[in-house]
Amino acid sequence: MYYPYGFYDSTMLLMIPAILISLYASFKVKSVTNKYFKVRSQRGMTGFDVARRILDSNGLSHIPIYPVGGVLSDHYDPRNQTVSLSEEVYHGNSITSISVAAHECGHALQHSKGYFPLTFRTAIVPVVHFASSASWIVIMAGFLVSPRFLYIGIMLFAATVLFQIVTLPVEFNASSRAIKQLEALGISSDDENRECRRVLSAAALTYVAAALSSILQLLRLVLIARMGSDD
Structure with missing residues (x-):
């Protein structure tokens, strides 16, 4: 075995901040979204109503909106240009519902x-x-067979890290556009806009946590590879 300690070494300490912020992000998004799922928007528009209004107002009336199962499983698919909203968001008229739909x-x-x-x-x-x-298959081969596989695995993992990093501006920008649309179309009041920002900020924290975890994991793998080569 090329790396006698595998994943269990001092580099594990690098993952502690990532674990802590991930736990906090998970708690934050659940507590904030659940709180504002219970707060009805003043205009009473559902997530579907908001999404349809925003899309139509921006010349995107051709984009369909579908309800999907799951909790906060909402997403936009650029491949077939569809907006999918979780049932609670699609049918709900809460602050969380209109925030997520707008996002x-x-x-x-x-x-x-x-x-x-x-x-x-x-x-x-x-x-x-x-x-x-x-x-991870290639990385494990690096631990058990040859260090060459570890370096290949690190390069493959770097692609996922790049994806997580690129996701950050995509998500932050989508939230910024969402708030501007809610304001411009008069869908939410000033007080509600602040609440919508809280919902979207909490959701964004999960992407920050994912990016941080990926970056630290990549750094850890690089350190392990260097420690092995020094041996």
């Missing part, structure tokens, strides 16, 4: 405007899917 429409607006980070992220999705599936 997903923010991605549709990015796509229509050719927002480069979204275009780039979409383009590398096939590569990232392969890299994320293969990287």
Whole structure:
């Protein structure tokens, strides 16, 4: 075995901040979204109503909106140009519902405007899917067979790290567009806009945590590789 300690060494300490912020992000998004799922928007518009209003007002009436199962499983698919909203968001008229719906429409607006980070992220999705599936298999081969596999695995894992980093401006920008649309279309009041920002900020924290975890994991793998080569 090339690396006698495998994953269990002093480099594990690098993952402590990532674990802590991930736990906090998970707690934060659940507590904030659950809180504002219970707060009805003043205009009483559902997530579907908000999404339809935003899309139609921006010349995107051709984009369909579908309800999907799951909790906060909302997403915009640039491949077939569809907005999918979780049942509670689609049918709900809460602050969380209108915030999340507007956010997903923010991605549709990015796509229509050719927002480069979204275009780039979409383009590398096939590569990232392969890299994320293969990287840990190759990395384990590096521990058990040859250090060459470890370096290849690190390069594959770096692709997933790049994806997480590119995701940050995509998500922050979508939230910014969402708030602007809610304000411009008079969907929410000033007080509600502040509440919508809280919801979207909490959700954004999960992407920050994911990016940090990926970066620290990559750094850890590089350190392990260097420690092995020094031996």
